[in-house]
Amino acid sequence: MQLTVDLNADVGEGFGRWSLGDDAAVIATVTSANVACGFHAGDPATMATTVRTALEHDVAVGAHVSYRDLAGFGRRYVDATEAELVGDVVYQIGALAGVCRTLGARIGYVKPHGALYNTIADADGRGAVHARAVIEAVGHYDAELPVVGLAGSSFLDHAARAGLEVVPEAFADRAYTPEGALVSRREPGSVLHDAEEVAARMVTLARTGTVTAVDGSTVAVEARSICVHGDSPGAVVMAQAVRAALADAGVGLGSFAAGPRAA
Template sequence: MVRSVDLNSDMGEAFGRWTLGDDAALLRVVSSANVACGFHAGDPSVMMRTLRTAAEHGVTVGAHVSYRDLAGFGRRFVDENDGDLTNDVMYQIAALEGLARAAGATVAYVKPHGALYNRIVADERQAADVVRAIRTVDPSLAILTLPGSAVGRLAEQAGLRVFREAFADRAYQPDGTLVPRRQPGAVIADPAAVAARVTRMVADGTVEAVDGTVVPVHADSVCVHGDSPAAVAMAHAVRDRLTREGIAVAPFARAAAEA
């Protein structure tokens, strides 16, 4: 039985006067923070505030890179050419690493966001663009992705560290991919139900899909979405349930770097 798992959440997704999520509260619960880099959300001030708070709480930081899509919150597919997508991802990683140094934090991994995350599960061309960007800017960074993804396979072939992610509050399809957000039941809102699902994912390596089938999952890290109205309660419920089951919460990227 697995005795430790990372708990991550998307952070820094405010923009100017527009706020989203309770990052300060979540950073007291999670072990890794995926910090928006300004392309789907976030701005330099929000990024710096999030990085400083993460450093204060000893939370590991990842670059939450996206298509350049502020209006759509990064949830719309963008058919960028190879050079543009590679450069966009490089820009976001470099920006977050620079601010992190000033904030006393260190970027340890990359987690693509939204439509980009889902696209590079299967799209080999865009997956290769993301891998190229990471290797060019900082090959010490790990990548966090779905099990069986194209980007994970290409990243391993390129010598990058790859970690697999499960989603606490998202419904699964029988093939192990996520139910699209536009479909009913795609997001699970009940903290107790989410905590039970996560415990099963970590302890048994399985999750029940929307059609009732049992799907195998491999989770180095479990994501609780920070933009959910019940995000803080959900994160507490998950961590408390894991603790009761004897499963520690620890950052995946830091443990791997120190091994």
């Protein structure tokens, strides 16, 4: 049984006059905040507001980097070259880091978003070039920054070999295939909505390192961090239920990353 686990959420995903999710309530519940950096969502003002909220709650701040895809919320594959993607990832980390610096905060880790996250999970296959680009970008920017990726994915193996600290991640509200991958959002039942069911699944994950797949089989998922999506319906209730269930089961909650305040 894990003594401590991180609970993270995607936040700061509004843009301009449009808001998405109750960031304040979600951030108050988690231990790490994945802040959109402007390519799939977010803008300077939204980033600043989100970082301030993370500071108020002593929640770690991570750069939630994405393909350049505002219209598709970063959920569409972009056929960028390796050099283009390296630049895009560095640009996004730098944008959030600049906002953090003005507020006395710091970035504690990097987590890819959406289609980029899913593509690079297959670092030995179709995602090899983009996985290499993300690893190169993080290493060039700050090789001390941990990088978050799908538990069991080849991306984490490649990143670790490159000298980066890796953080295997599980998803509280997503269904898993028997192979340990996430069920595509295009498939029915890919997103789970029952807060009590999700909370119970995450207690099992923390205790045994396993989840139940869509076919009823048991899948090994060794994760240091659990993601609850901040933009889904009932996100706040879901996050609160997961946190309460873990605490009741004796699982400690704490971020793997440095705190949000600048050293």
